[in-house]
Amino acid sequence: LSSRLQMAMRRLTGKGKLTETDIDEMMREVRLSLLEADVNLKVIKTFINNVKEKAVGQKILSGLNPGQQVVKIVFDELKRVMGDESVGISYKINGLTVIMTVGLQGSGKTTAIGKMGAFIRKTEKKKVMFIAADIYRPAAIDQLKTIGKQLDIFVYDEGMNKAQTIVKNGLTYAKENQYDVVIIDTAGRLHIDEAMMQELVDVKEIAKPDEILLTVDAMTGQVAAQVAESFHNQLNTTGAIVTKLDGDTRGGAALSIREISQIPIKFASSGEKMDSFEAFHPERMASRILGMGDMLTLIETATQNIDEDEAMGMMEKMMSDNFNYNDLLKQFKMIKRMGSISKIMGFIPGMGKYKDQLSNVDDKQFDKMSVLIHSMTEEERKNPKLVESSSRRRQRISKGSGMQVSDLNRLIQALDQQKKLAKQMSGMSERDMKNIQRN
Ligand code: GDP
Ligand code: MG
Numbered sequence: 001l002s003s004r005l006q007m008a009m010r011r012l013t014g015k016g017k018l019t020e021t022d023i024d025e026m027m028r029e030v031r032l033s034l035l036e037a038d039v040n041l042k043v044i045k046t047f048i049n050n051v052k053e054k055a056v057g058q059k060i061l062s063g064l065n066p067g068q069q070v071v072k073i074v075f076d077e078l079k080r081v082m083g084d085e086s087v088g089i090s091y092k093i094n095g096l097t098v099i100m101t102v103g104l105q106g107s108g109k110t111t112a113i114g115k116m117g118a119f120i121r122k123t124e125k126k127k128v129m130f131i132a133a134d135i136y137r138p139a140a141i142d143q144l145k146t147i148g149k150q151l152d153i154f155v156y157d158e159g160m161n162k163a164q165t166i167v168k169n170g171l172t173y174a175k176e177n178q179y180d181v182v183i184i185d186t187a188g189r190l191h192i193d194e195a196m197m198q199e200l201v202d203v204k205e206i207a208k209p210d211e212i213l214l215t216v217d218a219m220t221g222q223v224a225a226q227v228a229e230s231f232h233n234q235l236n237t238t239g240a241i242v243t244k245l246d247g248d249t250r251g252g253a254a255l256s257i258r259e260i261s262q263i264p265i266k267f268a269s270s271g272e273k274m275d276s277f278e279a280f281h282p283e284r285m286a287s288r289i290l291g292m293g294d295m296l297t298l299i300e301t302a303t304q305n306i307d308e309d310e311a312m313g314m315m316e317k318m319m320s321d322n323f324n325y326n327d328l329l330k331q332f333k334m335i336k337r338m339g340s341i342s343k344i345m346g347f348i349p350g351m352g353k354y355k356d357q358l359s360n361v362d363d364k365q366f367d368k369m370s371v372l373i374h375s376m377t378e379e380e381r382k383n384p385k386l387v388e389s390s391s392r393r394r395q396r397i398s399k400g401s402g403m404q405v406s407d408l409n410r411l412i413q414a415l416d417q418q419k420k421l422a423k424q425m426s427g428m429s430e431r432d433m434k435n436i437q438r439n
Pocket of ligand 1: 103104105106107108109110111112143188215243244245246247269270271272
């Protein structure tokens with residue numbers, strides 16, 4: 001095997017490194033995707049610059065082409081930015097855990113409180129109570145009470161009394177009645193204003209909450225980030241709940257919030273039903289935001305199934321002069337584990353055009369062929385010529401394996417075919433190689 005070819009093989013089977021051109025090309029796609037997901041522009045810019053810096057010079061994993069490698073890096077980075085794993089609520093070990101929820105009017109606060117209450121009761125087996133401190137619209141109080149009734153969760157309310165007073169009395173009531181967790185509903189406005197913030201600051205002062213959770217409507221996209229930032233600056237929020245994820249938004253809001261305000265996203269709320277509430281999964285959200293589901297699946301399969309050194313070794317072996325029955329046996333095993341050989345080859349950039357020839361090797365014949373190979377002596381396996389040149393040996397082998405000589409002939413042909421193909425691949429011109437590397 002010539003060293004030039006060997007080097008090219010290393011590159012085209014993914015031993016190469018990402019160049020700036022590879023990255024720029026793919027980043028254009030990524031940028032569009034993030035724009036479509038309605039991610040904040042500033043966030044897109046920072047994010048892409050960060051990823052670019054990380055990606056230059058990175059090794060391209062076997063089974064991936066440079067573009068796919070870039071997407072993989074982007075995806076991993078998205079997951080990382082949105083929190084590698086989901087973080088729940090930090091409960092008090094002893095005594096009452098207080099959760100204050102804040103957010104713009106209509107962001108899904110009251111609905112999320114209901115869902116979160118049911119979720120905590122179910123997953124933590126804790127005794128939960130709500131406090132109705134959104135006092136400006138009677139309908140808001142009624143809404144929470146309706147939800148409480150539906151879930152059989154007690155709602156503390158004093159009608160339209162001052163929010164601070166209600167919270168103070170509500171917490172006393174909760175302690176007296178041995179509740180574990182209290183969730184406070186607060187007033188939101190359509191837009192952030194000072195009076196609202198002041199009231200929230202006052203309530204916070206009294207409630208001394210363990211968590212201040214901000215509800216953000218995923219449908220608001222870019223705007224969500226600014227909203228999150230304002231709330232966070234004034235109240236030091238401890239986490240966010242992204243709501244209305246059942247809408248057709250791609251969820252770019254989640255990324256924007258995380259990048260701009262740094263607060264962790266703790267929960268995802270996705271529907272009108274009380275059980276559509278779950279811990280936030282960065283991986284799912286990253287996939288949704290990127291919107292390249294098919295490619296992500298491909299990347300996952302490729303990186304999971306291909307043992308790159310093994311695949312590489314097999315290719316090199318095929319191209320060498322002493323490809324024998326032992327190698328063929330190994331190849332069968334590998335193919336059985338990873339799928340067809342054409343699939344394996346398909347993962348290797350530039351090898352696609354040999355796919356059709358390779359698929360002539362019938363996957364279903366492998367078992368039969370394996371038995372035949374096992375009936376050969378070690379010497380015969382290592383030296384295929386011995387089998388080809390002696391009809392006495394062929395008879396012995398086929399008889400010993402309980403098969404026909406014609407079956408053995410097919411095996412001999414298969415080995416031959418592989419060798420021929422390998423020769424073709426070795427004969428690729430320099431220009432071919434360059435093209436492949438560029439693809
Ligand atoms: P609040 O003003 O922040 O308390 O918001 P609400 O909880 O009252 O929700 C405002 C509207 O959005 C209501 O019509 C809810 O039914 C609806 N809503 C809340 N959460 C979700 C959700 O996850 N999915 C959908 N589709 N609608 C939601
Ligand atoms: Mg409400």
